[in-house]
Amino acid sequence: MKAAIRAEAAALFAAFQAAGAVPVEADILLPAGTLLDLYGEDIRARAYVTQDPLRGEMMLRPDFTVPVVQAHMAHGADPARYTYMGEVFRKQDHLGDRASEYLQVGFEIFDRDAPEAADAEVFALFAGLLAPLGLRPATGDLGILMAAVRSLSTTSQRKAALLRHIWRPARFRALLDRFAGRAAPAPSRLRLLERLAQASPDALIEGAGPQIGLRSATDIATRAALLVADAATPPLPAPEAAMLDALLALSAPAAQAQTRLREIVGHMPAMAPALDSFAARLDALAARGIDPATLPFEASHGRSTLEYYDGFVFTFHAADPSLPPVASGGRYDALTAVLGQGRSIPAVGGVIRPNLVAALKGAL
Amino acid sequence: MLKIGVPSKGRLMEKTFDWFGERGVQMRQSGAEREYAGSVEGIAGVELVLLSAGEVPRELAAGRIHLGVTGSDLVRDKLADWDRQVAELAPLGFGHADLIIAVPACWIDVDTLDDLDAAAAAFRAAHGFRLRIATKYHRLVRDYLTAGGIADYQLVDSQGATEGTVKNLTAEAIADITTTGETLRANHLKVLDDALVHASQAVLFASRAAEWDEQTTRVYGDLLRLIGVAQPDHR
DSSP, X not given: OHHHHHHHHHHHHHHHHHTTOEEOOOOSEEEHHHHHHHXXXXXXXXXXXXXXXXXXXXXXXXXXXXXXXXXXXXXXXXXXXXXXXXXXXXOOOSSXXXXXXXXXXXXXXXXXXXXXXXXXXXXXXXXXXXXXXOOEEEEEEHHHHHHHHHTSSSOHHHHHHHHHTTTOHHHHHHHHHHHTTSSOOOHHHHHHHHHHHHSOHHHHHHHHOOOOSSSOHHHHHHHHHHHHHHHTSOOOOHHHHHHHHHHHHOEEEHHHHHHHHHHHHTTOGGGHHHHHHHHHHHHHHHHTTOOTTTSEEETTTTOOTTOOOOSEEEEXXXXXXXXXXXXXXXXXXXXXXXXTTTOOOOEEEEEEOHHHHHHHHHHO | OEEEEEEOSHHHHHHHHHXXXXXXXXXXXXXXXXOOOEXXXXXXXXXXXXXXXXXXXXXHHHTSOXXXXXXXXHHHHHSTTHHHHEEEEEEOSOXXXXXXXXXXXXXXXXXSHHHHHHHHHHHHHHHSXXXXXXXXXXXXXXXXXXXXXXXXXXXXXXXXXXXXXXXXXXXXXXXXXXXXXXXXXXXXXEEEEEEEEEEEOEEEEEESSSOOOHHHHHHHHHHHHHHTOOOOSOO
């Protein structure tokens, strides 16, 4: 079986090179700090963490994106197309037969021009390679959701809070309900606001106990002032909350979704660039033989933790719902800025799991 | 022999002995007080294994003991997919303690998990690193915070005197076990209103991995009848 998987991986790796990608290597042992700062504490539950006597906490490569982006930002050509093949390691916290070590083959495009064309190139390339397996594609566009949040008529703090949790659906929903006045504030918040109406934050902090820890009285007073300001902020207008609800629930073939998107957000001038980008991507996909009339689209697709996608997203699933996606990918422009130390470049890419390809071919 | 693991010292051991004693099973530490060997009377075929409460989950998972008494917090924290490795037979009604999240009392703006999340975002922006929560219950706390959608925090390991970590500047908040809250108050900390990570107590567990031959299965059935505990659907 291992030989069959490796042969699938090699074939995919060759296909990506034939598509113009330069092969790149990445270390297996990566500094844990970068990954933890990027993904948060959740990655610790998913990645193997080990201790190096000189280099500190290290992680067995949980994915290729971070090392490939770092290598590109350090000394990459512009534009560039990369491919890679190698093991990734994921701790499994549940009993079962999910692999904790498996091969990934990936393809990434770093290009400043025509991002929609690059999105379509990646998707069409994957769709073509996976066509014999009869997989179910799914697509989404986090750029539309983010643009919708940015276009809300509310404070920048509230927009920032929603954007920060765009990948955490439950918390996003809780914030939206609170900002829209659909959920009451916590009783403790109301008590605090009453007390802040009687006394200054500094006086309340002083009276609450000795100042301990690194979070300073200034940090506390700053947030207390923000809470007072937020309490005076009018709720999100009902039509805007309804707009976000409709957007989150949107699931239709891409061509139909485009019509629905115009109905939901078309009246908002700030949404024009995101809609134009969506239209340009559908054209680019159609030009590559992907029919927008049948391509599934969900506005919420790609909203899960450990993700960093901020535009087009896609997955290819087998019929068995218990299997992880055979392939997944998307656009991650913001990640290149985080890892680029002041520089950034639009980027899109994805990975295929050759073990699933081999298993599905064996079952055919 | 059906092996039953019981905490080897302190109130947890005494209370476990009392609980079984009231139900007709006498457990005794044999020989000197410091000797970790014991005997069981009232039922044949049961061997007492005295060990640290913290090691009971591991021994159950490995199947080296058939039954074990320990805190529900320890089993949930130390075993991945705990309920597929062990079966919860009966809560024993003692050893109550709550795993909670606490922050400095001077944080007037933080009373809920929601507040903690917002404070963590602001803290990271102001100080350049993720807000540190000191704990020894890594799995329980991380799962809880992940489920709550909390970001921009990090767990730092603290195996004791966790309440002191904030004052010592090695953490900004803590997640720890408390019974009365006295230690928290003495260290100028307050418990978040809605952050009860786990309400723990001593529980009798059965191992799913132990070897259950005809003899141990029979003794198991006899013991459960004697102590009045229903057999779970499947072990």
